[in-house]
Amino acid sequence: MSRTETRAGASTRAAHLGPAVRRPLVLDAALTVWDQEGYRGTTMAAIAAEAGVSKPVLYECFDNKDQVLVALLDREEERLMSATQAALPVEITDDLQATVEASYKAFFQAVLAHPGSWRIVVDAQRAVPTEIGNRYRRGRAVIVDQIAVLVRMFAPNGDQLSDAEAHVVASSIASLAEDNASLLLRQHPGPDAWTPEDLASFIAKIALGRWIG
Numbered sequence: 001m002s003r004t005e006t007r008a009g010a011s012t013r014a015a016h017l018g019p020a021v022r023r024p025l026v027l028d029a030a031l032t033v034w035d036q037e038g039y040r041g042t043t044m045a046a047i048a049a050e051a052g053v054s055k056p057v058l059y060e061c062f063d064n065k066d067q068v069l070v071a072l073l074d075r076e077e078e079r080l081m082s083a084t085q086a087a088l089p090v091e092i093t094d095d096l097q098a099t100v101e102a103s104y105k106a107f108f109q110a111v112l113a114h115p116g117s118w119r120i121v122v123d124a125q126r127a128v129p130t131e132i133g134n135r136y137r138r139g140r141a142v143i144v145d146q147i148a149v150l151v152r153m154f155a156p157n158g159d160q161l162s163d164a165e166a167h168v169v170a171s172s173i174a175s176l177a178e179d180n181a182s183l184l185l186r187q188h189p190g191p192d193a194w195t196p197e198d199l200a201s202f203i204a205k206i207a208l209g210r211w212i213g
Contacts, residue, residue, distance in 0.1 A: 002206065003047050004193060017123060019060050019061045022051075022053070022057070022060075022061050022070070023061045023062070023156050026047065026058060026061050026062065026068065027068070027072050027075055028051075028071045029048075029050035029051035029052075030042065030050075030068050030069065031072060031076065031116055031117075031120065032049045032050050032116075033046045033047055033050050034069065034072070034123065035116040035118050035120060035124050036041075038123055038154070039069070039123055042065065042069065043065065044058060044064070044065050044068075045156075046163065047065075047068060049097055060114060065175055066131060066132060069124075069132060070131060070132055070135055072120065073120065073121065073124055073132065073135055073136065074135075076114070076116075076117035076120055076121060077117075077121060077139055079114055079117050079119070080107075080110050080111065080117050081110075083106075083109070083110035083114060084103070084106045084107045084109075084110045084114055085106070087103050087105070087106035087110060088102055088103065088105075089107045094153070094154050094200035095138055095154070096150060096151070096154035096155045096158075096206075096208065097204060099150065099152075099154065099210075100173065100198075100204045100207060100208060101200050101201055101204035103177075104176075104177055104180075104196075104200035104203055104204055105196050105197055105200035105201075107177055108177075108180070108181060108184055108196035108199055108200055109196045111181040111184060111185065112185070112188060112196065113183065115185050118181055118182075118185065119185070121136065122178070122182060124136045140167070140174065143174055144170045144171050144174050145167075145170070146170075147167075147169075147173050148163070148166040148167045148169070148172060150168035150170075151166045151169050151173075152166045155169075155208065160195070172207065173207045173208075176203050176206065176207050177203070180199055180203055183199075184196070184199060212213055
């Protein structure tokens, strides 16, 4: 059966589903389109075609492209964070080096498991609409706040840092995770690719050694 025939069959079946059931299917399609075409190349027509539904059916689920992509960003960030949390050790110690290393490793493993999710999170930073860009920045700010608390609590001399200084350290730790997750994806699967374990260990040393003496 051709892809066109498959989509036609899917469209017929999807027409009988309610919006609540169709929305996850639409988001799956949007993930595929955005991952392949980027934000600018993602249109409601392309999402409808990938989902195997008509545009009127798609508009019953979402009002416009940006509403689809904000919902998708929410879902994929949650997917990455859930995968990261699931991979973390059961007990996190007061050793900041070990905690940051374990967090990096879990995050890198999650990115390798869900590469499409990470690529759209990265692309969202460059997305044109303010709503999507702000959505990413708000989520990142929450994570940086949490890291800053850990830095102040557990890092050597961390209690001597001001809130502003702790947030600079935390933002740098987060940026290293983001930059090197993309590096990891570019290298895999390759013979000289970093493993999540080795990269996490190396980056943790850079992140803490550079800022915490």
